[in-house]
Each structure stands twice: as C-alpha cells, then as structure tokens.
Amino acid sequence: MIPSLEEQLKVVVxxxxxxxxxxxxxxxxxxxxxxxxxxxxxxxxxxxSFIKFRERGLKVFEIDGIxxxxxxxxxxxxxxxxx
Numbered sequence: 001m002i003p004s005l006e007e008q009l010k011v012v013v014x015x016x017x018x019x020x021x022x023x024x025x026x027x028x029x030x031x032x033x034x035x036x037x038x039x040x041x042x043x044x045x046x047x048x049s050f051i052k053f054r055e056r057g058l059k060v061f062e063i064d065g066i067x068x069x070x071x072x073x074x075x076x077x078x079x080x081x082x083x
Contacts (some may be wrong), residue, residue: 032071036060039069043078053077 025041034042040050054060058077061068 033061034071035066036069039074042071043074044070053081054082 032036036050036054037047040047043050043053045053050058056077058069059073061070
C-alpha cells in the first residue's frame with residue numbers, strides 16, 4: 001500500500017467508527033427505558049459500577065427477571081450522588 005493511501009484509509013475508518021459510536025449513543029440517549037448494560041453505557045461507567053449504583057439506591061424496574069432502568073432515574077441518581 002502507498003503510505004498516503006494507507007493514512008487516508010485509516011482516517012476514513014476512524015471517522016466512520018467515531019460516527020457509528022456517536023450515533024449509537026444518540027439512539028441510546030433517546031430511549032427512556034434501557035437494560036442495565038445499556039444504562040451503564042448511558043451513565044458512562046462499567047457494568048460492575050452500575051450494579052453498585054443499584055445497591056446504593058438506583059431504582060430499577062424488574063418483572064419476571066427482566067430488569068429495566070429509566071434514563072430519568074439514572075439522571076436523578078447521578079445528580080443526587082454528585083459532589
């Protein structure tokens with residue numbers, strides 16, 4: 001590969017990847033109810049940290065073993081626990 005072509009390809013792939021990640025975040029942010037894994041992504045923390053949020057009072061809806069958390073509850077929890 002020609003070095004300049006290789007660099008151009010890197011730029012194109014990186015740009016496309018960044019755009020795809022941002023689009024995914026926007027779609028996730030638009031949803032009110034999320035799985036716990038999606039909630040962790042929305043809160044920008046690891047899944048294990050997100051589970052600790054639940055232990056510290058984050059409200060999670062659960063029925064028949066299916067857990068969902070609302071964006072609003074995550075925002076409230078983060079605001080209450082910020083210092």
